[in-house]
Each structure stands twice: as C-alpha cells, then as structure tokens.
Amino acid sequence: MSGEEELQSNVSVASSSPTSNCCVSGGLKEHNYLGLSDSSSSSVGSSTLSGLDDKAAISLKATELTLGLPGSRSPDEKPFFPLVPSKDEVSLKNGNKRAFSDAMDKSESSVYTEKDWMFPQGVVANQSVMKKEVTQNIPKGQGSATTNSSSPPAAKAQIVGWPPVRSYRKNTLATTCKNSDEVDGKPGSATALFVKVSMDGAPYLRKVDLRSYTNYMELSSDLEKMFTTFTLGQCGSNGAAGKDKLCETKLKDLLNGKDYVLTYEDKDGDWMLVGDVPWEMFIDVCKKLKIMKGCDAIGLAPRAMEKSKMRA
C-alpha cells in the first residue's frame, strides 16, 4: 500500500495549479489546463517522463505528446511495448497519450480488473496498486448512455488496436470527418468550425464555432455562459454515490464553474485536457468538447482530488 500513499502525498504538496498524475513512479507534471503548459517540469527520475519535458516548448514536435519510452513513437498509435510488469500502467495501453486520457477511459487493465484477472503474483506491487486506483476512479457513469443493459459501461476504444480497424482507415476517416465538419459549417469555405459541446448531466448538446474565438479564455467564458444554467441542476442528480455529497457542499464552486474541467476529443479519438497545445493547433485537432466534473476527471485538478480526499 505504500506506493499508493506516496502517490497521494505527492499530490497534496503540489502547487495550486492543477497537476496531472502521470505514472506510478511518482513523477508529476504541472500545467494549467486552461492555459499553456508550465515551462518547468517536475519530472522525477523515471525515464518514462522524459518525453514530457519537451511539452513546454511551443513547437510542433513539442506538442506531440509522448508518454512512453524515450524514442518511442509519436501519437500515431504505435505502442512500443505495451506490457512489461515493471512498467507503469500508462504504457499498458496506447501509451502515447497523457495519463488523463488513459485514465479517463476504460483502460485495458481495468477491463481485466473487472473480470478479476490480476497479473500473476510475480508482478511488482506498484503495478497492482496503480490498477486498483484507476479502477476506483473510473466514473461508472461514463459510456452508459446508449447501452440498454446494466452491464459495465463500454470501453471507449482506448485499448491498443481495438476496435480492430486498420490504421490506414482510421487516419483516412479522421481527415474525412474533419473535412465534413468544415463543410457543414459554411459550404465552400472553412470559416466556421463547429464542434459539439457536451456536459455531464446536461440534457442536450450545444455546438460552438471554434473559429469565432481567438484564444482559450474566450472559449471558456463562452462555455461558462452556455452551461451555467445546468450547474444548479447537477447536484443530487448524479447517480453515483459519494459524488452527491461532494456536489452539495461545493455548490458555490460549481456556480463559478471552477470545479469543472474542459476536455476535448482529438483526431485520434483520445480525450485530452483543453489548454495544453497552442490555440491554433487545438482548433485543428479538436473534434468534440466535453465539460466534465473535476471529481470525475482523474489525475486532473488536484484541488478536486485533494478536496475529495479531505472529505472522505
């Protein structure tokens, strides 16, 4: 259990800006999720974090997020070695995306955990602990919208090579969908770029034109305006136990929109925190937006995690 405690204590000493929890070896990386990344990185020792150091530089290459072994591929989904017992959780999957997106979606490992398949005893303790933690935090509400059954929510296709669609097709479609989004906006020109915005618990989706903003602040304030009416309805309407308590006591925060996290789905289908990449790049890759509760989002807002820990 020591590994888990260590992890949490690291979280509590983080600075006021939100921190992303990246891997079990305890290294943390700070960044603002509605602004640009901090130029200082707090990577610790582990070689798996070295790729994150480059994030600070605002360049095309730098914004290719890699989370895996040094020298491993850029995010065109080619995991080098998805599974070695001593490696951390994240590299189990399509390890080139940030921990947030991995943790957000039903990962391969949590799929295992559901069926009680833990790895054979020989595995490093850290590993199993990380799995458990991830499992607890996966919001059960995710992905249950369309499944009629009461069975566990759908894995959101963050497993390597699943669903089994050839990369060629995936890549082609990614470009196709982008093109048709643009065409939908205004025929014959790319002046409008509409993306859907959904919010956990909101009764319907909205659409925003990304090109009508010039930076993240504008986007976020507009979204706040759009979705404030829903926040009051949030508390108590959520099914999962434990969250209700949290929401009631943080009503003020809800209204201010501070306990919500803005995320987006990129061309590869992965969910990322908004704000990490330069604005121009962001509107190029963003396919959809989603406003999630801070407590739903793992490894995000340490304030939320901190608060939830304190209340627990």
Added chain:
Amino acid sequence: MDRRFPFKVLEHIFSFVDSNEDRNSVSLVCKSWFETERRTRKRVFVGNCYAVSPLKVARRFPKMRSLTLKGKPHFADYNLVPDGWGGYAWPWIEAMAARRPFLEEIRLKRMVVTDECLEKIAASFRDFKTLVLTSCEGFSTDGIAAIASTCRKLRDLELRECIVDDLGGDWLSYFPETSTSLVSLDFSCLDSEVKLSDLERLLSRSPNLKSLKLNRSVTLDVLESLLRRAPQLVELGTGSFSDELDPEEIAKLTKALSELKQLKSLSGLWDLLPEYIPLLYSLCPRLTSLNLSYATVQMPDLIDLLSRCSKLQKLWVMDLIEDKGLKTVALCCKELRELRVFPSGADLDETDVTLTEQGLVSVSEGCPKLESVLYFCVQFTNAALVSIAKNRPNFRCFRLCVMEPFAPDYRTQQPLDEGFKAIVERCKDLRRLSVSGLLTDKAFEYIGVHAKKLRMLSIAFAGDSDLMLHHLLSGCQSLKKLEIRDCPFGDTALLENAAKLETMRSLWMSSCFVSFGACKQLSQKMPRLNVEVIDEHPPKTRPDSSPVERIYIYRTVAGPRLDTPEFVWTIHKSPEVGVSRLSIR
C-alpha cells in the same frame, strides 16, 4: 522404362491443376510427381515469408512466373506488432533476381519493401508485368518511379493501403511515352498530387486500362477529363468527390460517368457530398462492387443510391448506413455476396447512428447469396445470431466485431455462446470466423466441435480458462491461423496440443497468460516451430513463470530467422542451453 513419357503426360495433366493446395498434395505422392509438379508450377504462394527460405523456393520452381508473399502477422494491422518486427521483401527479391529472371508478377502483403527492392525488381525482371503491394511500407515514390520507368511491359501497378514516403507526384511522369501496356493502376494510398497532364496522357495511350484508382488529391473538377480518356474502365476509384462544380461541369461529369458502359466496380468517393450522389445513378444498375467506406454519407441519401444497385455483389459501407439502409440493401441487392460495415468512428456512447444487430439480420434474410460478412456493431444478441445462422447457412466468412469488449447479449445479459454456436453449427462451410462480445469456454467448445472447415479464427477478450484453447486446438481440424488477444488462458492447453501447431501456419497470442517456461518447453518439444517472443527485455531477466506479452509461433523449415530486431527473441531449441542464452539472434 522411358521416363520422359510419363513426364510429358504428367506435365500435361498437371497443367490443369491450378490450386496450389492441390499442387501441394500432388507433390507428396511420389518423387517423380514431386519433380514434375515443381517443374510446372508457375504461381507460387508463400503464406508466411519466414516458413521457408527464398533460396529454396527459387530453386524448387524453375518455371515460376508469379510470386505471392505474406509477411507480418495479421494483428500488425491493428498496431499490435511493433515497427521493425520484420517481414523484409529484400531477401526474396534478391534471390529471385539472381535465379528467376523470368518472374513476371510479385504480390506482397504486410511486408517491408524498400526503394532498393523496387529498383532491383525494375532492373532484374525483363518481362515484369505485375506489382501488387498490400499494406506494405518502407518505400518512397522514388521506388515507384523506378518501376514505372523501367518495366516496359508493366501491366499492373497497385498500391493498396500502403504507407509510402510520398516525395511528390512526379513518379507518374516516369511512365515512358511508349508505354501502352497498362491494365491496372492503383495509387489511392498516396497523398500528393500528380500532374493532370501526365495522367491524361497516360490514360490516352493506355487502351487496355481496365482499373484506375485515383488518390484523394485528384479533385472532382478534373475527373471528367480523365474519364473521357478511359471510357473502357471496369473499375474506378475516384478521387475526392466534394469540389463545388458549376452546372455545366456537373452536366459534363454526369455524361462522362454515364459513358462508362463497362464499369462494374466503384470506390474512392472521398468526401462524397449528398448532392452529387445522383451523378452516380447511371452507373448503379451495372455495379457489382461498391465501396462507400470512405464516404461519410448519411442515411436518407444512401437509400436512393443503393436501391438502384440491383446487381451488387460486394458492398463496403460505414455504419452510417444504419439498419434502415441495410433493409434497403436486403430488398434491392439480391445478388449480394459480401458485406462489410465499418465503424464511422462515432463515440460509442454518443452515437447518433442506429446500426444494430437488426441490420445484419435483415441482410441475411433478404440476400440469399450472402457468404461473407464483416460487421462492426456496438452490441448484439444471441437471437440475432441464431436468426442469421438460420437464414444464411452458406456463410464462408463471418466476422463480427462487437465493439464493447465483454458485451453480453444486451437483452438477456447472457454470453453470446449460443449465438456463435448457431453460426458454427449451421454454416458448415465456414472458413473464417471472428468472434467478440462476452464469451465463455463453452463458445469455444462449440467451435471446436462444429467448425470443421474453419481455417482462420480471430479472438479477443473472451473465454475463461485453458479449456477455450484446448477446445480449439483439439477440435478445429482445418485450423491454419489462430490469433488471440487478451484471453485468460495459460500454458496447459498450449503444451498439451503442441503437435497441432505444426499443422497450422501460425499462432498469435498477446496479453494472455502464457509463461516463458511454457514457451521454452514448446520450442524444445517442437523442432519445426519458431517460437518468437516479442518483449523489450531479454528473456533471461524473467523468471519462467512470468507471462509473455506477445508470442508468435509459426511452422518453418527455415530455422530461426536471422533478421530479428532486439525486441524479438526466438526461443532456443536446445534444452541444455541455459536461460542466459535463451535467444538466437
């Protein structure tokens, strides 16, 4: 007895034996049949490029005219095989260039092909006619230029879903002005623009051109000019189908399309706009093959198109077709033999697309000749599978991908065991099967008992124990390729059924619980299997009991391969070699 007499007779008889499987059987009868057969075989197929050495193949078949090779395991398509794994075409090209200069056709799938390979081909085979590369990588447009410029008798140049280092569209200009032999040209996977005038001139001087597949950068406004120069086309893959055309251009294009009297197959259609669909109507009544899988066209627009395609035999489409669209297909496309429905990438929980199991049920009811299906769907039911099996016992290929791992029958919450049981029980000719959804060992018991003609089986996230593997290896008599990922079986079934593996082409297992120790045992027990472990750490650092992440086992007469990268380890055959020298490099 004069041996030439039987030889001539045998030779004549064997000339009627086309299928390589039959030829393989023929060559086992006796030495003289082996000799006769090998001297007469023209088309050579090697399903696993590491199963045999290029030199042996080159020597064995002196009259070889056509070579087909496959390299990487199928799961490489889904990023489960790291880059650099292998599958290099070079040793084969080199061997053939030296010994079989009359080789005319080379077809490669999932192999690494370099520009050097392509240049070697161009330089070595005087009568070279056909190059088909499917899912290959490692070459650039320079290599293609070499082929185009040097192969005087080139008939077919097809690049299907390859990853090409695209240095520009100049390669097309390398076809000499004198070349008039082209029959098929497929450059749909390339990115950059080719010069329109080069393409127009090439088409004008290629009266035999039957198949043309353009890439996406060929815009709609130039399509008419191309089609005018190739009205004899049988297969057309358009470029992008989305530019704004003025009414005059639309009229001209409509006319050009309607002039394609021989056209049977249509694909491409990238970015197809709904308002352009009527342009295709004139083609529909003759179409036997339609690939809409890159056209993000939504429902109501598809109905008008599909309802006109009464001769359609092959349909590839996205799940945007929905159940309604498939109902139309069931009503109108009575000749349908093959259906593939791909996911459009909509979020699993936010899908606006109503494609359910009902769509496939309708098609199985309405299309009596349907025999091959690939269907991606969010969830399924046993009842649907049973209906489908009842309706269509003539399936040869049934690949169902329930996209939610472990999804049970969403109505009954039961595993999909009974559904797949119905499929294998009724479809006696089933050659290829992919299963998905929640499945227990029982499902595999059914498959083992009933799927006697099954050659290829793909499994993911299924089963409970070693029994599942045991049922398959001990039951499926015709099994040749088995690929499994994320299933909870361990060593027992694998070791018990080791002998079976030599009757198969290959076995892929990833994220299962097979241990290093078992791999060692298997390798020692079975001398003609290569047991390859894909792992970044040297096996010597792991205890025997630890699970191996990815294992690829295949039969071979060529011994361990010599081109393994540092993350692939061939388990040593010799038991006295200790753990410290577990691999051969």
